[in-house]
Amino acid sequence: MQSFAALIDALVYTSSRNAKLQLIADYLRETPDPDRGWAMAALTDGLDFPAVKSSTIRNLMKERVDPVLWSLSRDFVGDTAETASLLWPDNPQAGDAPSPSLDEAVQRLSAITRNSAMSELPRLLDPLDASGRYALIKLATGGMRVGVSARLAKTAFAQAFDVPVDEVEEYWHALTPPYAELFAWAADGADPPDTANMPLFRPFMLAHPLEETVVDLADYVAEWKWDGIRVQLAHVGGETRAYSRSGDDISATFPEMIDALDIPVVLDGELLVRGDVQGGEAGGAASFNALQQRLGRKTVSKKMLAEAPAFVRLYDVLMLDGEDLRALRWTERRAQLEALMARLPDTHFDLSQVVEADHFDHLAQIREGARDDAIEGLMLKRRDSPYVAGRKTGLWYKWKRDPLLVDCVLMYAQRGSGKRSSFYSDYTFGCWDGDPDKGAELLPVGKAYSGFTDEELKKLDRHVRQNTVNRFGPVRETDKSLVFEVAFDSVHESKRHKSGLAMRFPRISRIRWDKPVHEADRIDALRALIRD
Amino acid sequence: MSGDFSWIRPEPHGIHVVPADVWIDPSKPVDRALVTHGHADHARGGHGATVATPETLAIMKLRYATAEGAQPVEYGETIRLAGGVDATFIPAGHVLGSAQILLEHAGERVVITGDYKRRPDPTCPPFEVTPCDIFITEATFGLPLFTHPPIGEEMAKLLKRLSDNPERCVLVGAYALGKAQRVIAELRAAGHTDPIYLHGAMEKMCRLYEEFGVDLGELRLVADHTKEEMRGSIVVCPPSALNDRWSRRLPEPITAMASGWMRVRQRARQRNVELPLVISDHADWDELTRTVEEVDPHETWITHGREEALLRWHQLTQRRARALAMVGREDEDD
Incomplete structure (x- = not known):
């Protein structure tokens, strides 16, 4: 588990694609079966432990940390697994239990049921350090978030054993973790898996x-x-x-x-x-x-x-x-x-x-x-x-086709997660429910967190911090002084927003620092674009 | 406890000691200021008179070029201010010259910590626990997830990465006042005797530390040396220079940063840091709470940082506390 945790940490702190390929390839060559197969499964999202959810982790933490301190910490870190890995208390009763191998961790996670999760997970977490706990919780709840796509992991596999990546891709879907036959073929020169007579996925x-x-x-x-x-x-x-x-x-x-x-x-x-x-x-x-x-x-x-x-x-x-x-x-x-x-x-x-x-x-x-x-x-x-x-x-x-565009007013902002956890990067915006010069109000119509550059994000974050009028937990309400040109693919009736509308794929197309808010669009204009 | 402590008043721009009409760490110019330490969010220029330790005054002179109205006070020395207020400067263990300030008036005692830590630091004397009625503390790392590892572990990580990559250099981003010198001094203590290369912006502060008797070993300026010479070396720069064009003159730098924020992965990623070093000059959560327990004040006031969590801890341990909304105090680089 510790060498897998070290790989995950190294990947987190590496941005270069080639360096990531190198790290994964080295790990795959140096690590024995079946650990390396489980690691490939983890990197390609091929593992599922349905009894362990993010809420399981939260519940475990509730038993160990004051809920207010937990939520303040979670809010700061922006990631449940990492927060839990940092706040997990040392258990003196755990003694010097050796940390489990990756294979052992996977076997024990597979055996966990909803009923046993609360007692079994601590036994796995206790002997690990913060890095090990992070890797284990990510493994258990899915999604390693280390900036490695399934394709990149397969490319690293191909690179590690000098085999064509398209062949890896083709056999991949015929096999299940920990991919013993795939390693036997690539690393030890065994015959490739026979796929001709299987209803396999062929890469698109x-x-x-x-x-x-x-x-x-x-x-x-x-x-x-x-x-x-x-x-x-x-x-x-x-x-x-x-x-x-x-x-x-x-x-x-x-x-x-x-x-x-x-x-x-x-x-x-x-x-x-x-x-x-x-x-x-x-x-x-x-x-x-x-x-x-x-x-x-x-x-x-x-x-x-x-x-x-x-x-x-x-x-x-x-x-x-x-x-x-x-x-x-x-x-x-x-x-x-x-x-x-x-x-x-x-x-x-x-x-x-x-x-x-x-x-x-x-x-x-x-x-x-x-x-x-x-x-x-x-x-x-x-x-x-x-x-x-x-x-x-x-x-x-x-x-x-070109997207639809509408001018909206920024209403609320929330901190992002992961890399953006210190930035207000998720924006809720609204349109006027009538003539803004005659007292109309803004109603939220959508939420977007993309379409701007890192530089623009910094400016938006500053705008939110400097123009906050209200705070609701992690959400800040702004003074509604900024117009976004929002691009979206289509708009539909929806009960999710008070406006009764929901956009598909909304993203910030332009930030209209120059535009007065009363010139933003009205709900009616947006409603007219419905094609359902 | 006799009075209501109305003689000491927290304002957004500093702590006002009313009978003496002096301000602690004011963020705008005042007639008379008491300054805990030399970081820019505590020590501003332009005051009529500035009372601080000789080290802090030297740092302020270096940064603001003027030293008018400088009044040095040694650690442990008590000075009498107007209005029957006594002030004593006590080591805070944060950076060279950093002090807590004990104020006494009419039998009441208030301690203002400024920034502080409890870990040993070869560049400054350690924090001293001082009993008081009101304890005014920082809370920069006031969340339970912040536990700074022993600095020896972080030094070992740094030296290991260096020896694994003899053809490259490790570029360490560190706050120019305090962190940089502490990292260098700790490297020396760990037995690293090779020359350490400095970004130009760090030179004067390192020299000042040396003048006050902190041995930093052989320091060289990056600007005076070639890429070849710097292979296998440690280079120290301000955090702002980490991803700057400046670093192109270095031999394939591995980007490291020495900061308490490095405890959180995504904080390191935001700065493209490859080697996070969890080293802070602030108290971590355990140090903050242990310090409050040891000082055991009647009430804690929290100046800046993650005050909500520290307030919550006070509530859980049935201690009195309040948060002061101080402006302009945030150490994103520490």
């Missing part, structure tokens, strides 16, 4: 933002970027699975899709629910808001299946009848996909149509008109692109 091909690039439509084809969630459906070896973009198995959330696929194929598409917003009535998809009601559920009610049935709008085909098509050009895969549609039930599948345009400017016009259809924008795909994992420059582009 992703797109770069188009930004200023202009492409030739002779080389690129355009498709709508539908506003749902990217999904991969795999039917291999008689089993069907649905995977989200991150590779999570979401089969249980969308059982109707699992039942609808029974031919050996791996498909890439957009998961949507039936409705008439996207692409007009003919398109038959509801807005993202409707889909959101169905996300994250472990079971689905019959009512929900009837009211918001899912379907998949297909973009691509990766494998068909046992054959891997990913090396083929997009045009060839597209032809196979179109031919395949006849074998799929049209109740649950349709084809994402190609958007025809004469030239790039024409395409730009079409994109402008996409607003009413609640489409996220356009995709541009090189006609000869193979299907490759991740983002490869020049192959696929996403060309999102």
